[in-house]
Amino acid sequence: MSESQEKVLSILGVGLIGGSLAKAAKSAGLCQKVVGYGRCLKSLQRAVDLGVIDQIACDVKTAFESADFVVLATPVGAIEPLLKQAVGHFKSNVVITDVGSTKGSVVEAVRRALGEVPGNFVPGHPIAGTENSGVEYADAKLFDGRRVILTPLEHTDPDAVSRVRRMWEGVGSIVSEMAVNHHDEVLAATSHMPHMLAYLMVDTLSKMDARHEIFKYAASGFRDFTRIASSDPVMWRDICLANSDALLSALEEYSSEIMQLRNAIEAKDDEYLMALFSRSKAVRDQFC
Amino acid sequence: MSESQEKVLSILGVGLIGGSLAKAAKSAGLCQKVVGYGRCLKSLQRAVDLGVIDQIACDVKTAFESADFVVLATPVGAIEPLLKQAVGHFKSNVVITDVGSTKGSVVEAVRRALGEVPGNFVPGHPIAGTENSGVEYADAKLFDGRRVILTPLEHTDPDAVSRVRRMWEGVGSIVSEMAVNHHDEVLAATSHMPHMLAYLMVDTLSKMDARHEIFKYAASGFRDFTRIASSDPVMWRDICLANSDALLSALEEYSSEIMQLRNAIEAKDDEYLMALFSRSKAVRDQFC
Secondary structure (H helix, E strand, O other), X not given: OXXXXXXXXXXXXXXXXXXHHHHHHHHOOXXXXXXXXXXXXXHHHHHHHOOOOOEEOOOHHHHHHOOOEEEEOXXXXXXXXXXXXXXXXXOXXXXXXXXXXXXXXXXXXXXXXXXXXXXXXXXXXXXXXXXXXXXXXXXXXXXXXXXXXXXXXXXXXXXXXXXXXXXXXXXXXXXXXXXXXXXXXXXXXXXXXXXXXXXXXXXXXXXXXXXXXXXXXXXXXXXXXXXHHHOOHHHHHHHHHHOHHHHHHHHHHHHHHHHHHHHHHHOOOHHHHHHHHHHHHHHHHHHO | OOOOOEEEEEEEOOOHHXXXXXXXXHHOOOEEEEEEEXXXXXXXXXXXXXXXXXXXXXXXXXXXXXXXXXXXXXXXXHHHXXXXXXXXXXXXXXXXXXXXXXXXXXXXXXXXXXXXXXOXXXXXXXXXXXXXXXXXXXXXXXXXXXXXXXXXXXXXXXXXXXXXXXXXXXXXXXEEEOOXXXXXXXXXXXXXXXXHHHHHHHHHHHOXXXXXXXXXXXXXXXXXXXXXXXXXXXXXXXXXXXXXXXXXXHHHHHHHHHHHHHHHHHOOOHHHHHHHHHHHHHHHHHHO
């Protein structure tokens, strides 16, 4: 066992993200054994069959007791009840992290569950994923070259941060650190709002009279635009509720842009339209 | 020369769409010669160098005089002035079609230019394209397996429709026919509105304080969602103006959906959110 290797990695929530991390960590030799816990025994059994995890923990207590490194990869709403069941079963050297898309709400959930956010809890968020969910899609390369944001608090143990950083860097990610609130604002804009707009797009079209033709003639631009509307509804419900302030404020600004565009189209204001489209194209071409 | 071959194919506007059709038609043996006309001589010269067209027409008159089959592949706004210059130079057997994303405005432009929509003019729209523009991106496979909508009028010559259909089917497209207004409503929903929303998304984010980080941490979902915001601003300005009624009505419905979502997030209405996301995911998974 090398010094940087974790002995037992426990993954709570063995879906796309948890399963991919399990596979990646094993194939990079970052841990000796992966233990998995989840609500659905059948899907855990599939994770064993697929070689994603080595062992099923039949309860939260067992998932924690032997673990040196715990990853909470469930929807954000499940973190509080899980940690409540884990109280009293933490190994002394354990490091705990999560993969939630909202960090303020995770920090609150940990605080509610444990009375405080312990120094060995490192909030984290891998900016990776696809519209697919479930362990069947687990992919050891999912985090390769992707960004991971850690949002340690003031009193978070630097050694715990290092171990979490080492895990993510070991599976190929680019790790950076950011304050909790700042993370939530940035993600509301870049991820949460686009998901809302894509879900709304599909819903709006499916209510139209010509909906069958609408989907038949949808071009590839439309398919790309709405790909994220195939994402897991439970996860996105939780994210909406968890990051509502930042999301509402982003939607507010967006709505006001729609209103201005509508006025410009109505007024046949070709200069406004040309300026808007040119500006957006320039930004998109520069950044993406 | 087989019976179904056109002798001279003239492409007005040798960009992504016009150039791709030229390449595809030539490689499928659907024409003997391709003549190209456009505003920019340098880009026409490039089209010759790339083997996309065989010959440059130095004015509109020349582009029409020898042509058996004319494709207007310019932005929609250019159709009226071009046809005005073509009056008196139509070959007796010529068939004219276009590739514009809005059909009502094209029919109007033709009527304004020629006094009526002649029986040999077949409005058409290939549902294909990418966010790239310019002849450099011309691709003989662009239309392969893609849908083309023709919107002939009541008095359009059935032989002209057949020849246009044969051209598109010859390059691999699936051709269907539809009324002009219906086309414009369907396209407003599936193409024009998504483009507007993507442009607005990039613009909204680029006005935020954290814009540099926002684009740095943008995930692949965001990149897909905003890909179409790299599309040609002139083309989209013209489409907005040309299809404003259908587009405004689609944006109206979309805005009202955003409003309902905002209320649901504010009220922490988890049932509403869950229902919306589940419904959209089901529709997206079914249709795309």
